[in-house]
Amino acid sequence: MSADPGVIGTNDDASSCKRFAVDKGYWSDPYISLFMQKLPSRKAPEISRGYYARVTSIQIIIEKFLQMTQNNCQIVSFGAGFDTLYWRLFDKGLTPKKFVEVDFEQVTTRKCHFIKSKKQLLDALTCEETDIMISKNELHSAKYHLVCANIANTAQLESKLTASGIDRSLPTLFLSECVLVYVDVEGSNKLLKWISDNFPTALFLNYEQINMTDAFGQVMIENLKARDCVLSGAAACANVNTQMDRFLNNGWSGADCLDMSTVYKCLPQSDLQRIERIEMLDERELLDQLLYHYCLAWAYKDTADLGLHTISIS
C-alpha cells in the first residue's frame, strides 16, 4: 500500500465528523478541537450516532484491557490519524507503559506540529525523567510515541516499534480503525502473523467494514474508489467469519466479531438514550444500514493467561 492521498484524506474526514459530533455533545473529547478546526458543514445524525458507537465501544474494550493488565501493558495504534485516545486515557489515569501511534509521514508531520504547539497536548506527555524528542515527523516521549511507517512493510514497522522501546514480553493491544481495509489481504495477513509470532500476549482490536457484498457495500466501494480510496482489503470484510478467520489463520488463539448493530444494542442504554435525543433522525434505515456494514472484531493470544478471552463489549 502506498501513501495514497485518498487514504490519507480519510483522517480529515473522520476527524471532522468526530469534531462535529463532540461539539453537538455526543461524547466528551476536550482534545479533538486542538487537531481539527470547526467546519461549517453539518454531518447527518446517523453519522454522529455511528461515530458515537465506534468511539464508545472501542473505549470500552481498551479500558477493559488496561484494567485487566493494571496498565502494565502497551498500546499500538495503526493509522491513528488525529485520534485523541492517548490524551483521553491520560485524563482518566489510564496510561499504558507505552502508547505508540503509527501513520503515514504526511499525517504524523501534521500531528507533531499540533502537539508541539499546544500546551494541553504537551502536558500529557511530559515526564521528569525523559525529554520529549520531536522531529519534523516523529515524536518520542516517556510513554507516548508517534512514528511514521507503512504497516504493510513489517521490517520498517518493526524497527520503529523497537526504536520506541516496545517490550514484546508485555501484554500489548493493537488497534486499527478503518486501516487494514486499505491494505491488500496478503499484506494485512503478513502483519497479523508477524504480531502473533512476536507478541506472546496480545489483543488486536479491529474496527472496519463488513457485510460488503450487498448493494450498500458495493455502493460504498464505488464511492470510495471515486475518492481514491481503494478498499484493497475488502475480501476480508465479506462477513463475520472472514473477519475472524484472518486472525485464526495467522496464529491468533481466538477471535470474535460483532457487527455494529449488535454492538450498538450492547452499549450502556442510558447514554444511548441521551445521544438519540440530541438530534432527531429522519430515516432510521440509514443508521441501520450504516451499523450493519461496520464491525468490531478482536482477537487474542494469551500466553500469560490473563483472561483476555473474557474481554467483550458487554
Added chain:
Amino acid sequence: MATAMGNENAAMEETTESMPSDPEAVSEEDKKRADEIKEEANVFFKNEDYTNAIDKYSKAIQLNPFVAAYFGNRSFAYLRTECFGYALNDASKALNLDKNYLKAYYRRASANMALGKFKLALKDFEAVTKVRPSDKDARTKYNECNKICKRIAFEKAIASDDGKCLADTIDIESLVIEANYDGPHLQDGTVTLDFANALIEAYKEQKKLPKKYVCQILVQAKKLFCEQDSLVYIDVPPKAKFTICGDIHGQYYDLLNIFQMNGKPSEENPYLFNGDFVDRGSFSVECIMTLLTYKLLYPKHFFMARGNHESLTMNQMYGFEGEVKSKYSSQLCELFTEVFNWLPLAHCINKKILVMHGGLFSNDNVTLDDISKTYRNKQPPDSGIMCELLWSDPQPQAGRAPSKRGVGVQFGPDVTARFLELNKLDYVVRSHEVKNEGYELMHGGKCITVFSAPNYCDTMGNKGAYINITGDDLTPKFTSYESVPHPNVKPMAYANPFFGLF
C-alpha cells in the same frame, strides 16, 4: 433490515375486554400475583433488559390495571427504549390513578421533552415543584425547561412580524436581473413552456436562477396552493395516463431521469409528487424550483403534496435551509417556508385512490371531508390529522401503535381496510420510507409505498420507483430504476453525502 430498537411485541394496546373494569373486581390472588410479576419486571429493568421488563409490567397490568406504579415503571422502561409515545401514555395513566405519584410527572415530562413538547413538559415540572417546594432537583429541571420554552417563544416572536407574510410584503419589482445573466427568462413574470425547458437545461449545468424569478415563482405558487383545500381531488379521464412519484430529496439528476423515462410533465402527461422534494440531496433548490415551475405551467395537471421534510426543523437539520442560504439568502428560506405551509396534504384520484406522504390515522373516524377541512398553513403539529398525514407508517401487524419515530402513528392492515371502506376508496399510496425496489405493497396491496430517490444519500444502493395508472384502469404499474450520475457537489455543506465512517 429490521430496526434495531423498539418493542414490536409490545406494540399492541391493552385490550380492555379481558381486563377487570374496576378495582373491586380484582381478586386478592390476582393482586398478589401481579405484584410478584412486577418484582420480576423490576429485576429485568435493573439489568437493563427493558424488553422483558416491559413484557412483565404489561402482564402485571393485565391482572391488575389499577396500580399506578405498574404504569409508572413501564413508562420508565419505554423511555429507556426511546418509545416516547408509549412512555407518555403510561405516565398519564399512572397519574390518572394517582395524581400524587411524583415520579410519573417526571416520566411524562421526559417523554414530552424528547418529543420537543417543552410547554407540556414545563407544566409537569411545575406540578412537582408545587408539591415539593424545597426539592432542588425539581426546581433545576423546571428552570432548564423554562429556559427552553422562553427561547422558543422568543424565536417565534422575532420571526413573525404582525402576521404579515413575506409573500405579501416582498418588493419583487425592486429586484434586478443582472445584465450578464444569460439563463432562462420569465415572460412578464410568467412561466412558459420555453422557460421550463430552458430551466431544466440550465439547472443541469448547475446555473442559478436570479432571485427575482425565484421570488416570482414562489409568490405565484403560494397563491395557487392557497386557493386549494387540504385535500385535492384529481380527475383522470378514461385512457388518460397519470404518474405518482414519491420522495425526491434533492436528487435533481434522478428527477430528470424520471422525466427522461416517463416523459416531461404536460397536460397529457400529468404527475403527482408526493412530498419530501428537498433535504439530504445536493440539488434541493433545483428540484423544488423545477417542480413549482411545472405547477405554475400546468396547474390542473401537476400536483405536489407536502411531506414531513417540507418543514422548518427538517430543513434546518437536513440541508435545504443551508442550501438556500448559500445560494440565495435567509429571506428566501422564509419564502419557501410560506409556500411549504400551503402545500396540500393529500390528493384523491378518481375518488378511489388516496395519496399522502406519511399515512393514516390514530382513529377510525377520519373522512375525506375531515382531511379536506384540516387547517394546514403552519408547521406540522405533533399530533392530529395533519401530523399523521405527514408522519405515519404502515405496520405489518393489525391494530395501531405509537410510532417509533416519536411522532405520528403506526397503522395495520385492518386500519387501512376500515379507512378505505369508510371513504369508499380502493387503495392508499404513500411515501416516506426508503424501499429497496423503490416501492412496496403492504396490507394486501391496499397500502402502497412509493419512493423515488434511488441510491438514497449516495449510499443506500436502493432503486427508485414511480407508479403509472390510467383513468379506466387504476391497477398500479411500477417502474423501478437505478440512480444516474450527478456532479460531484457536496450538499449538506448543506449535508455531506455519506461515504462511510473512515
